[in-house]
Amino acid sequence: MSDTFEILCLGNELLIGKIVNSNAQWLANYITKLGGKVRRITVVGDDISDIAAALRESLSRKSAFILTTGGLGPTFDDKTMDAVATALEKPLELNDDALLMVKNKYQQYEKVTKKKIELTPARLKMAQLPKDSVPIPNPVGTAPAVLSTDAASTILSLPGVPSEMKAIFEASVVPLIRRLSRTHVVYEISLRVTGIIESELAPLLDQVMREIPDVYVKSHPRAAEPIPLLELHVTTRATSEKDGKDRVEAAEKMICQLIAEHGGKTSPLKP
Amino acid sequence: MSDTFEILCLGNELLIGKIVNSNAQWLANYITKLGGKVRRITVVGDDISDIAAALRESLSRKSAFILTTGGLGPTFDDKTMDAVATALEKPLELNDDALLMVKNKYQQYEKVTKKKIELTPARLKMAQLPKDSVPIPNPVGTAPAVLSTDAASTILSLPGVPSEMKAIFEASVVPLIRRLSRTHVVYEISLRVTGIIESELAPLLDQVMREIPDVYVKSHPRAAEPIPLLELHVTTRATSEKDGKDRVEAAEKMICQLIAEHGGKTSPLKP
Numbered sequence: 001m002s003d004t005f006e007i008l009c010l011g012n013e014l015l016i017g018k019i020v021n022s023n024a025q026w027l028a029n030y031i032t033k034l035g036g037k038v039r040r041i042t043v044v045g046d047d048i049s050d051i052a053a054a055l056r057e058s059l060s061r062k063s064a065f066i067l068t069t070g071g072l073g074p075t076f077d078d079k080t081m082d083a084v085a086t087a088l089e090k091p092l093e094l095n096d097d098a099l100l101m102v103k104n105k106y107q108q109y110e111k112v113t114k115k116k117i118e119l120t121p122a123r124l125k126m127a128q129l130p131k132d133s134v135p136i137p138n139p140v141g142t143a144p145a146v147l148s149t150d151a152a153s154t155i156l157s158l159p160g161v162p163s164e165m166k167a168i169f170e171a172s173v174v175p176l177i178r179r180l181s182r183t184h185v186v187y188e189i190s191l192r193v194t195g196i197i198e199s200e201l202a203p204l205l206d207q208v209m210r211e212i213p214d215v216y217v218k219s220h221p222r223a224a225e226p227i228p229l230l231e232l233h234v235t236t237r238a239t240s241e242k243d244g245k246d247r248v249e250a251a252e253k254m255i256c257q258l259i260a261e262h263g264g265k266t267s268p269l270k271p
Numbered sequence: 272m273s274d275t276f277e278i279l280c281l282g283n284e285l286l287i288g289k290i291v292n293s294n295a296q297w298l299a300n301y302i303t304k305l306g307g308k309v310r311r312i313t314v315v316g317d318d319i320s321d322i323a324a325a326l327r328e329s330l331s332r333k334s335a336f337i338l339t340t341g342g343l344g345p346t347f348d349d350k351t352m353d354a355v356a357t358a359l360e361k362p363l364e365l366n367d368d369a370l371l372m373v374k375n376k377y378q379q380y381e382k383v384t385k386k387k388i389e390l391t392p393a394r395l396k397m398a399q400l401p402k403d404s405v406p407i408p409n410p411v412g413t414a415p416a417v418l419s420t421d422a423a424s425t426i427l428s429l430p431g432v433p434s435e436m437k438a439i440f441e442a443s444v445v446p447l448i449r450r451l452s453r454t455h456v457v458y459e460i461s462l463r464v465t466g467i468i469e470s471e472l473a474p475l476l477d478q479v480m481r482e483i484p485d486v487y488v489k490s491h492p493r494a495a496e497p498i499p500l501l502e503l504h505v506t507t508r509a510t511s512e513k514d515g516k517d518r519v520e521a522a523e524k525m526i527c528q529l530i531a532e533h534g535g536k537t538s539p540l541k542p
Contacts (some may be wrong), residue, residue, distance in 0.1 A: 006525050013489065015309045017300025018504070024314070029288025038286045041314035041377045042296075050310070053465070057328065074470035075490055109468075109497035117497075122473040141495050142470070159493060197380075199345035199413070202393040206347045218284065219346055221432065224412050226380035226388075233289070 003177075004063040005008075005031050007041045007052055010070040011160055015044045023069045023165055031170065034177050035185055035237065039063055046071060051083035055155070059087065062152040065177070069106030070160030072143040074122040080157050084148050085130035091262055098127035098135035098144050105142045135149070136172045140164040145172070185239050187244025189252055189268070191231040193219075201230065204258040206250055215251040231269060274307045275334040279325055281341035281351055282431055283316045293312075294340045294436055301440065305448050306456055312332055317342060320391055322354035326426070330358065330437070336448070338491070341431030343414040345393040352430050353499040354399035355419050359426075369398035369406035369415050376413045407443045411435045416443070458515025460539070461505040467535030468496050475529040476503075479522055486522040502540060 007024050012257045014021055021043060028038045039061070039161040044050040051071070058066045071080030085092045102124070106117045117123075126143040135144035136156075141164040143174060156173055158165045193201070198221050216235045223229040234251050238244035256266045278295050287293055292314060299309045310332070313320040317341050322342070329337045342351030356363045373395070377388045388394075392467050397414040400406060406415035407427075411433040417428040427444055429436045464472070476488045487506045495501040509515035525536045 012487070013491075013504075015299055015312065016297075016303040016506075017296045017298070017309075020296040021312075025285075025288045027288070027289040028286055032287040032429065039316070040325075041292075042508075043312035045310070054311075059516075069326070073473075073492075075473040076480070076487065105496070113497050117468075117471075120470065120474065123470045126470075132483065141492075161495075163495070178382065197388075199394045200388075202346040203391065209347070216283070219282075221344075224432075224434070226384045233284075234285075 003036045004127045005036050005038045005065045005067060006058045006061065006063045007038060008058060008066060008068045009041070009043045009160075010046060010051055010068060010083075012045045012077070012089075023160065023162055026162070026166065027067055027069070027168075029257055031177065032173075032186055034174065036065075036177055037237075039130060045077065046077040046079055048079045048083050048086060049162075051079060052086040055083060055087035055247055059153055060152055064153060066153050067173075068155065068157045069165055072126065072145070072157060072159045074125055074143070078125070078143075081125075081130060081146065082083075083134070084146070084155060084157060088130055088150055090131040090133075092128045093131055094124070095114045095127055095129040095133070098129055099124070101135055101137060101144045102127045102142060105138075136168060138164055138168055139171060140167045146154075164210050185244055185250050186235065186243055187241065188233060188235040189248055189250070190270075191232040191234070191255065192269045193232055193259060194265050195228050196230075196259055196262050197225050197228045198230055199225070200262065201259070201264075204262065205232075205255070207258065208254050212247060212251045212254065215247055217251065217255065228264070232266075272520065272530060273518045276302050276307050276309045276336045277329045277334045278312045279322075279329060279339045279532045280312070280314045280316075280431075281317065281322055281339060281354075283348070285314045286316050289371065290494045292403050294431065295434055297433070297437065298338055298340070298440065300443075302448065303457055305445065306534055307336075307448055308508075313436060317348040317350055317507060319357060322350060324355040326354060326358035328510065330421055331425055331485070335424060337424050338444075339426065339458070340436055340463045343350045343397065343428060344415070345396055345414070349396070349414075352396075352399055355417070355426060355428060357462060359401055359419060359421055361402040361404075364397045364402055365395070366400040366404070366406055367396055367418075370395070371401055372406055372408060372415045373398045376409075398418065407439060409435055409439055410442060411438045418505060429479045456510075456512050456515055457506065457508050458512065458519050459504060460505040460542075462523070462526065463531060463538045464490075464499075464501040464503055466499050467501075467530055467533055467538050469501055470496070472501065472530070472535075475533065476526070478529065479525050483518060483522045486518055488522065488526065499535070503537075 133148040148155040220231045404419040419426040491502045
């Protein structure tokens with residue numbers, strides 16, 4: 001259980017379809033490559049009770065990590081810290097380390113703009129953290145990311161601006177995940193399949209997965225039936241690169257043979 | 272409550288970040304333009320108990336519509352109907368109308384391919400629906416979409432392949448939504464703001480939203496602080512186009528004035 005994840009993305013702009021959730025894809029892809037397993041992605045709007053409810057549900061599923069994106073900035077609809085405090089039943093308080101980070105940022109900005117920037121309530125809000133939470137430096141923007149914990153899970157709250165989210169994730173979050181998930185690697189190959197339609201292929205893939213445990217084969221039609229053009233992804237999670245490779249290659253061999261017996265053709269596909 | 276929605280996307284490929292969730296964005300955007308309100312987007316993998324749990328949670332929140340994408344095809348990991356049946360506590364059974372749709376598709380494919388296509392168990396699976404559910408024709412692919420209901424919600428299960436999902440949504444789902452949501456329109460304008468940073472702008476936007484009820488103003492930094500470049504979206508939901516326009520234009524006027532008083536500049540932004 002130490003390498004399971006949930007991703008919780010906060011923002012009305014996602015619920016109205018103004019933007020695509022590229023943050024969730026980027027994080028899910030990164031976590032998977034590190035050997036972690038994402039169990040659920042949730043999007044809710046900028047509403048404290050909706051966010052707190054989603055967080056409580058995630059906590060009840062006891063994933064090792066809950067990553068949130070969005071809602072850390074200075075505007076009225078940045079409500080993540082309020083919601084984390086609510087979900088963890090802790091008070092919000094001015095965090096000295098976070099305050100120092102925010103102050104330093106504005107001092108840098110003052111040097112650049114040659115203009116006094118007051119620490120208004122909106123700006124101080126970025127240093128208001130749930131009790132016992134820890135700020136994580138933001139190398140790109142102003143609002144620090146935040147680490148909070150309950151008995152079973154670590155909540156990592158990241159900004160929604162992709163450049164800030166990615167910079168913090170790579171600098172500070174990845175080392176944490178690597179330590180906990182280093183026992184797993186993901187090994188995958190992809191195949192292009194022609195000459196056989198998905199509904200004919202389905203029972204063959206079932207057979208492969210029955211005979212070679214821990215291998216996962218997913219087919220994606222690349223044209224509507226009856227045009228027989230598909231992509232296959234053969235994936236496994238293993239404790240070593242060699243084990244993963246051996247298992248996937250055994251599955252690949254069996255798949256290619258079964259498809260050939262049914263009049264189809266396979267070719268390797270670059271990932 | 273008759274125009275609230277949840278979107279539930281099913282597929283391991285989303286949880287490993289192989290693809291971005293463009294289906295959720297497309298649906299959320301379409302629903303918003305129709306006047307509906309999306310409250311939550313959830314992604315879970317191809318696991319019956321995970322899908323059924325997510326469905327039960329959605330049903331407990333009593334949104335009028337729950338749209339699912341993915342998991343309707345012939346392969347072993349297409350588990351949506353199983354999960355809907357589990358969540359609604361209904362048996363799965365062969366649906367005669369769905370069977371007719373699937374048979375007709377394969378007869379068409381036989382004409383094109385001049386090859387006999389058997390109705391294997393994998394193919395018949397696409398006609399196995401929860402008791403009392405109704406199939407919806409798929410003008411593009413093979414698997415029908417499915418309408419299921421409980422006391423408070425309508426579950427609409429759509430395929431995950433975007434071309435099939437969109438075709439069914441536009442042909443069959445939109446008329447249903449339009450009827451229930453015709454009392455609301457969404458009106459929005461966008462502004463480009465320079466010369467003022469987000470943390471300075473935040474209290475001004477709070478003031479606008481306090482003084483003009485039902486208007487929602489969201490700021491998006493387009494550069495890291497201290498570079499003062501932002502986009503503003505001013506949105507309202509109203510019972511007529513005119514009401515929406517009046518309200519948003521009053522907010523726009525106030526925003527432009529406040530920003531000018533603080534040394535910033537605004538210009539209209541094409542949506």
